[in-house]
Amino acid sequence: MTDFDETRAAFHLPEGVVYLDGNSLGPLPLAARERLSAMLMQEWGEQLIRGWNTAGWYVQPRKVGDRVAKLIGAAPGTVVMGDTLSIKVYQALSAALELNPDRRVVLSDDGNFPSDLYIAQGLLTSLGRGYELKVVGPEEVEKSIDETVAATMITEVDYRTGRRHDMKAITAKAHRAGALAIWDLAHSVGAVDVDLTAADVDFAVGCTYKYLNGGPGAPAFIYVAPRHADRARPSLSGWMGHEAPFAFDLDYRPAPGIERMRVGTPPVIALTVLEAALDVWEGVEMRDVRAKSIELSERFIAGVETACPGLELGSPRNPAVRGSQVSFRHPHAYAVMQALIARGVIGDFRAPDSMRFGFTPLYLGAADIDRAIGVLADVLDKRLWDRPEYHRKASVT
Amino acid sequence: MTDFDETRAAFHLPEGVVYLDGNSLGPLPLAARERLSAMLMQEWGEQLIRGWNTAGWYVQPRKVGDRVAKLIGAAPGTVVMGDTLSIKVYQALSAALELNPDRRVVLSDDGNFPSDLYIAQGLLTSLGRGYELKVVGPEEVEKSIDETVAATMITEVDYRTGRRHDMKAITAKAHRAGALAIWDLAHSVGAVDVDLTAADVDFAVGCTYKYLNGGPGAPAFIYVAPRHADRARPSLSGWMGHEAPFAFDLDYRPAPGIERMRVGTPPVIALTVLEAALDVWEGVEMRDVRAKSIELSERFIAGVETACPGLELGSPRNPAVRGSQVSFRHPHAYAVMQALIARGVIGDFRAPDSMRFGFTPLYLGAADIDRAIGVLADVLDKRLWDRPEYHRKASVT
Structure with a gap:
């Protein structure tokens, strides 16, 4: 059985953020810093060209x-x-x-x-x-x-x-x-x-x-x-x-x-x-990941459909034919996503009208999903997305 | 005028090594560690997907x-x-x-x-x-x-x-x-x-x-x-x-x-x-680099030809038609290079019979060249290369 508390502890997750964009860029594994520092000093720094053999490059x-x-x-x-x-x-x-x-x-x-x-x-x-x-x-x-x-x-x-x-x-x-x-x-x-x-x-x-x-x-x-x-x-x-x-x-x-x-x-x-x-994947069973991914996705869909009637599900409803992400459509999807991000719920926008949310069991749990649903409902209920700063497009969206 | 003391201080150079293989893999710039650590924590770690815009990726x-x-x-x-x-x-x-x-x-x-x-x-x-x-x-x-x-x-x-x-x-x-x-x-x-x-x-x-x-x-x-x-x-x-x-x-x-x-x-x-x-290249003038590269290469060729009569120059003698590296030929070039490396003078071997030495003015000076010549002369004079361990080929040579 995969220990998801252990996998979650392996990542740096910024304070106050629910990260639903690991399907675009996963978070930093904490061990990467030390590993990289050792590679720089002990391998590249000390072994130089010999590292191709001695360090196994x-x-x-x-x-x-x-x-x-x-x-x-x-x-x-x-x-x-x-x-x-x-x-x-x-x-x-x-x-x-x-x-x-x-x-x-x-x-x-x-x-x-x-x-x-x-x-x-x-x-x-x-x-x-x-x-x-x-x-x-x-x-x-x-x-x-x-x-x-x-x-x-x-x-x-x-x-x-x-x-x-x-x-x-x-x-x-x-x-x-x-x-x-x-x-x-x-x-x-x-x-x-x-x-x-x-x-x-x-x-x-x-x-x-x-x-x-x-x-x-x-x-x-x-x-x-x-x-x-x-x-x-x-x-x-x-x-x-x-x-x-x-x-x-x-x-x-x-x-x-x-x-x-x-x-x-x-x-x-x-x-x-x-x-x-x-x-981080050592000791992780893919079937556990898949089961938890479906659990989180189903929870998100059910919660959003209850709390946010203005959104249209853009993903298959049947989890068997769905990956580990869910999208919802909204005419102002870009601005809604910006408002979400400003409140610490990070997903992404895909043209023309989709908000995309990724479910990554290694570091996400039910409490994250519930918080994301709450923030999304708030942004829509109060039309918080309807501010000029959320409509300005960055170079990479 | 380029300050080569300053550029040399910018690199990690292992103790006791004369590194004449910067033409294959340059040494570690010391600032890379801190820069990378900041990138990991402050950019990837904290900004996550937003780094594409906010960190300028x-x-x-x-x-x-x-x-x-x-x-x-x-x-x-x-x-x-x-x-x-x-x-x-x-x-x-x-x-x-x-x-x-x-x-x-x-x-x-x-x-x-x-x-x-x-x-x-x-x-x-x-x-x-x-x-x-x-x-x-x-x-x-x-x-x-x-x-x-x-x-x-x-x-x-x-x-x-x-x-x-x-x-x-x-x-x-x-x-x-x-x-x-x-x-x-x-x-x-x-x-x-x-x-x-x-x-x-x-x-x-x-x-x-x-x-x-x-x-x-x-x-x-x-x-x-x-x-x-x-x-x-x-x-x-x-x-x-x-x-x-x-x-x-x-x-x-x-x-x-x-x-x-x-x-x-x-x-x-x-x-x-x-x-x-x-x-490290900020403030470095390419013409200074070229001038020092020629100086180092000429010093190396003259020194080796005096001290190591068994070697044949494999590079053009005229520096105007030569880059920043010099090769010498020897029937046992591979083993000679291994013996050199074992003594802290790192160049490389290129099949079938070349020893290659790179001259990288940012971090090499005349004293390095003289030491390399001395070690090379010693390896050849005493046939130090004629040991079985220097004839075993690694996967990358």
Whole structure:
């Protein structure tokens, strides 16, 4: 049984704040400070260049990858860290298309995170040769998979509504049609129970600054199914993915397995912070997290619907098809969110009219949810959002 | 006049070590610890998601880029930070090829860092359509530029020998032939006087963990000449390079100017360390750095050639065509370097037979050079390298 008092104590949570935006950026794991300080002084400071061997920096992307693998039902040696999620989407899509060379359609949906679509657009424009990105509604994905589709590229949990796709069914349908399935786990890893092996997924990618609490700009990860790992050609063929990076050969030869998905010099400092963040997950059972996530989300929905009749639920009502976040719609969602934030309840706004609230069992409990509901009701009842300062948009909203 | 005593005091240099590998990984700037601690607690810890606005994380890649720009003769607003050098090479080459659509040859040389060649191979394989990477000897580059060449892709300073290309002449020749010039500044930035504007360079890329001391895996940078910045299509079209990232449109529209070369969420923690590292450069004149670099290198070459007759200079003798590093060849270069490192003189080995020594004026002086020469002479005179432990190769060498 997971001890959520212990996990909560592992984070720095600002006084007076209810943080419902851990689905965007997780809070600081307290151990990160000491870990980072030790890395700076004892590793970088004292070992200097030798740290690549003596401090294990060189193997860190794979070692941390194995820790992430455990959270998504992936075998050791199938996940590697590095770069950003957008870069990892590019790698996965590019490799998948080459593994299915006679087809030209990439299938996605309009609930996907836009950067995934942008990356696909950029790649397909480069490739030319009739490649096409087909974007359908989320409910249309399964029925749109046919023999023209080279790969599906889907984010499991919708970044706005929290709607959760059926990973297993879509992957199976893709395979029956001869397509490969790529899954973006940005809003899944650490949030819902993912089993890439059971779902027979081909490629998966994700980030670590949301539910895994790795900090702003924490490194991304990529999973490649073992059956593809030695055949997938890395289009971003950097030296760290070479079979023998330090032989300095002039020709690229991909490393065996997942290592070929490494590109450049790994982000050691960021990976060190992430290691401290992953320590919190030791002893945590994903099924306990999922159960508590549903409990908190259900409590929030019921409480808001009772106390705030002016809001419209923007998320699926059935928790089985919902991730670990809930959104509510309001015509002045931006200003309402600003008023909430000014009162210590932090969620976020997603254009055009959604307020998004994330439920992160590692450090949130029922009392936080109740307080958030109370503040939200107050802001709406008293129209506290109707002040000019809450309508001014910041550069990042 | 640059105060090199002050710059030296800004770094943590381990007791008893002469560090001649700052061309591979610069030492820890002492201010990084406090800066990072403040970033963790006051920014990430307290501001959480709001840090993107309130702590300036969102604009950091551009702000830091402007600081790097100053060191390479680039105007404000022409450089942006992010990703790794290999990714930035990919972006630059991909954009350059599209700006010169009727040509199919990428020209490089076999003194280029292999990752650049690997990245080109990966990109050109993806593109198909008859694209070709032509790799010539370093001396052949200028004469090999003809009307078939779409872009030259050259590293200014050779990672092994320190040989320095004539950036201005090669760029001019490329332009006369209708080609674009891409320069990799990995061993140039902070090491030699670079003036991208005067040389009329089209694209430049570089890393910040060498002479800029940003730490292991510090972010890379890309420069795009203002004349191309609004026309270059980003093939890695991530949301941070979108004209309006937070509008969450389904279609990619590149941001104006250099911002379009951003890809995913920026590495805030690593950029914060880099900011502390760049503070050391405030008040430093690049011409003073270059003058002292030549002084140190010349002293080292003269001393080694006198004291170690068994070594062969692997670098150009003329400092005008040499960067800030010197290599010497020895049949047992690997073992000799291990013996040196065991005695506190840290350089590195580059296959097959080079010992590489970097000269970093911010924290090295004549006494360091003399001590290194003395230890090297001792290791060779007494054949101290001829012990089994110095012949065992580590994973990263």
